[in-house]
Amino acid sequence: MSRPVVPVANFDTQPFWDGCARGELLLQRCTACQAYRHPPSPICPHCLSDQHAWVAASGRGKVYTFVVVRETRARGWDKMVPYVVAVIELEEGPRMLTNLTSVAPEAVTIEMPVEVTFAELDGTTKLPLFQPR
Amino acid sequence: MTSISGRYAIVGIGESDVGRHLGRSGMALHLEAMTRALTDAGLDKTSVDGLLTRPSRSDPQFNYSAVLAGRLGIQPTYFSDVALGGASSASMILDAVAAIEAGFCTTVLCVNGDAQTSRGANRRAGLTNWIEDFERPFGMLGAPESYGLSARRHMYEYGTTSEQFGAIAVACRKHAGLTPNATFRTPMTLMDHQASRFVAEPFRLLDCCPVTDAAGAVIVTSAERARDLAQPPVFLLGLGQGFTHADLPYAPSMTTVAMRGASQRAYAMAKLGPEDIDLAELYDCFTYVVLLTLEDYGFCKKGEGGAFVEDGRIELGGALPVNTGGGLLSQAHASGSLLVTEAAIQMRGAAGARQVAGAETAIVSGQCGVTGINVCLILGKHPN
Numbered sequence: 333m334s335r336p337v338v339p340v341a342n343f344d345t346q347p348f349w350d351g352c353a354r355g356e357l358l359l360q361r362c363t364a365c366q367a368y369r370h371p372p373s374p375i376c377p378h379c380l381s382d383q384h385a386w387v388a389a390s391g392r393g394k395v396y397t398f399v400v401v402r403e404t405r406a407r408g409w410d411k412m413v414p415y416v417v418a419v420i421e422l423e424e425g426p427r428m429l430t431n432l433t434s435v436a437p438e439a440v441t442i443e444m445p446v447e448v449t450f451a452e453l454d455g456t457t458k459l460p461l462f463q464p465r
Numbered sequence: 466m467t468s469i470s471g472r473y474a475i476v477g478i479g480e481s482d483v484g485r486h487l488g489r490s491g492m493a494l495h496l497e498a499m500t501r502a503l504t505d506a507g508l509d510k511t512s513v514d515g516l517l518t519r520p521s522r523s524d525p526q527f528n529y530s531a532v533l534a535g536r537l538g539i540q541p542t543y544f545s546d547v548a549l550g551g552a553s554s555a556s557m558i559l560d561a562v563a564a565i566e567a568g569f570c571t572t573v574l575c576v577n578g579d580a581q582t583s584r585g586a587n588r589r590a591g592l593t594n595w596i597e598d599f600e601r602p603f604g605m606l607g608a609p610e611s612y613g614l615s616a617r618r619h620m621y622e623y624g625t626t627s628e629q630f631g632a633i634a635v636a637c638r639k640h641a642g643l644t645p646n647a648t649f650r651t652p653m654t655l656m657d658h659q660a661s662r663f664v665a666e667p668f669r670l671l672d673c674c675p676v677t678d679a680a681g682a683v684i685v686t687s688a689e690r691a692r693d694l695a696q697p698p699v700f701l702l703g704l705g706q707g708f709t710h711a712d713l714p715y716a717p718s719m720t721t722v723a724m725r726g727a728s729q730r731a732y733a734m735a736k737l738g739p740e741d742i743d744l745a746e747l748y749d750c751f752t753y754v755v756l757l758t759l760e761d762y763g764f765c766k767k768g769e770g771g772a773f774v775e776d777g778r779i780e781l782g783g784a785l786p787v788n789t790g791g792g793l794l795s796q797a798h799a800s801g802s803l804l805v806t807e808a809a810i811q812m813r814g815a816a817g818a819r820q821v822a823g824a825e826t827a828i829v830s831g832q833c834g835v836t837g838i839n840v841c842l843i844l845g846k847h848p849n
Contacts, residue, residue: 335602335604337601337602337604338602339598339599339602340598341598342490342524342598343488343489343490343493343583344490344492344493345598345599370715371598371599371712371715373496373536374489374490374492374493374496374497374536375496375500375536375537376538377535377536377537377538378538380500380503380510380537380538382496382497382500396618397614397615397617397618397621397719398614398617399609399610399613399614399617399665399666399667399668400663400665400666401604401609401610401664401665401666402662402663402664402665402666403662403663403664403665404604404606404664406606406607409604409606412604415604417603417604417605417610417614417665419614419714426715427714427715428599428714429599429600429603429605429714430603431603431604437666442617442618442621459602459603
C-alpha cells in the first residue's frame with residue numbers, strides 16, 4: 333500500500349511506532365495512577381506523573397465515529413478515495429484515529445466491533461489500521 | 466485610572482533540565498517546567514485557569530496553548546499563543562496581568578522555551594508533531610474530515626440530518642444576497658444543497674465554507690473615550706473563552722464542547738441569557754458548527770439544534786436571525802473577522818436591507834480547534 337504521508341516517529345512517539353513495526357499495538361500507561369493515554373504524551377494528563385510504561389493493547393475496540401472521504405485535492409490522497417477515517421474506542425478506554433480496511437464505506441456503522449491489523453508501508457513502518465471482527 | 470503597579474506577583478517558578486542534545490521534545494521541556502512551577506507554588510493544577518505559551522519551533526503545533534492545556538489536563542478560561550519571539554516570555558506577563566485584571570482568569574501559567582538542538586528526529590519528513598503523526602498518515606488532512614467526525618457523532622446521538630445542515634447553508638446564502646460586500650450571492654435552495662456532492666461524508670460541498678480573500682478590522686477603546694468619536698459605540702457586554710480539547714478525536718465529548726463554557730462566561734458577565742439575544746453571528750466553517758453552537762449557546766436544548774434551524778427560524782424575520790451578513794459560508798472566511806464587523810454594523814442599525822429591526826443585542830462566536838476552543842462576545846447597542 334502506497335501512501336502520500338508516512339508517520340515519522342519523534343521523541344515522544346518512537347516506542348509506539350516501534351511496536352507497530354513488531355505488530356504490537358502499544359499504549360502508554362501511567363505508572364503512578366494506572367491511566368491509559370493516547371496519543372503519547374510526556375506526562376499523565378490526570379496526575380502529571382512523568383513515569384509511564386508501554387503496554388500491549390488488546391487491539392479490539394468499536395467505531396466511535398467516522399467520515400467517508402470522497403473527494404480531496406491533496407496530492408496522492410486523491411487516488412485513494414473513497415476511504416474511511418474512523419475514531420476507534422479501544423477496549424482499554426483511549427480512542428485512536430485510524431482508517432478502516434476490509435469493509436465497504438457504505439457498510440460502516442458506529443459501534444461496529446473492529447480489531448487492529450497492520451499495513452506495511454515502506455519496509456520499516458507499519459500503520460495500525462482496523463477491520464471488522 | 467488606578468495603577469496596577471505592585472498588585473500582581475509571580476508565585477511559582479519552574480525550570481526544565483537544560484543542556485544540548487537532550488533528545489527530548491520542546492513540549493516535554495515545557496511540561497517539565499510547568500509541573501515544576503506548580504510544585505514550587507504549592508498549587509494544584511486545577512487552580513490554574515490561565516495559560517500562555519509560545520509555540521515551540523522544534524515541534525510547531527497549531528493552537529499550542531490548547532494542546533498544552535490538554536496535555537496538562539486542565540480547562541483554562543483564558544489561554545493564548547504569544548508569538549513575539551524573544552520578547553514572548555516577558556510579554557506573557559503583560560498578557561497575564563491584563564487577563565486577570567479583566568476577570569477572565571485568576572492564576573496564569575506562562576511557559577516558553579524550545580528544544581533547539583534536539584530537532585533531528587522531528588525534521589526528517591516535515592512531520593513535526595504527534596497530532597500530525599497520528600492524523601495525516603491516515604488521510605485526515607484538513608477541516609472537513611475533522612469536523613465531519615463530530616457531525617457524524619451528532620447525527621448518531623440525536624438523529625440530526627443532512628437536510629438540517631442544509632437549512633443553515635440556505636439561510637447564510639439568503640442573507641448574503643442582501644449583503645453588498647458578500648462573495649456568494651446567487652440564491653441557493655435546500656434541493657441545491659442536497660444535490661451537491663459529498664466531500665467528507667456526512668458533509669456535502671455546500672456544507673463547507675469556501676476559501677476566499679478577505680479581512681476585517683475593528684477598533685476597541687473605553688466607553689468613556691467612545692463618546693467623543695464619530696460613530697455610535699457598540700458596547701462590549703459579555704466576553705468569554707472556553708476550552709474542552711485540542712484534538713477532536715480524543716475530546717471528552719464530541720457534541721458538548723467549548724462553546725458551552727465560553728457562552729456561560731459571556732452571559733454571566735453581561736447578566737443576560739440566550740432569551741435576551743436578538744441576533745447571532747456564529748462561526749460557520751461548516752454548517753454543522755452553527756447547529757452545535759446554537760445548542761451550546763443555550764438557544765435550544767442539546768440535540769435539538771437540527772429542529773431549531775428548520776422552517777426559517779434562523780433566517781431574517783425568524784426567531785433568531787443567524788449570520789445576517791452571510792457568514793463564512795457565503796460572505797467570506799476572513800477567519801471570522803466579518804462576523805464581528807457584521808454584529809457591530811447590526812448594533813449601529815446600519816445594515817440596510819438585512820437590518821434586524823430593533824436589534825439591541827448580538828452574540829458572536831469565534832471558534833477553532835475543531836470545536837475545542839471558543840470565544841464568545843455579546844455586543845449591545847446600549848451599555849447595559
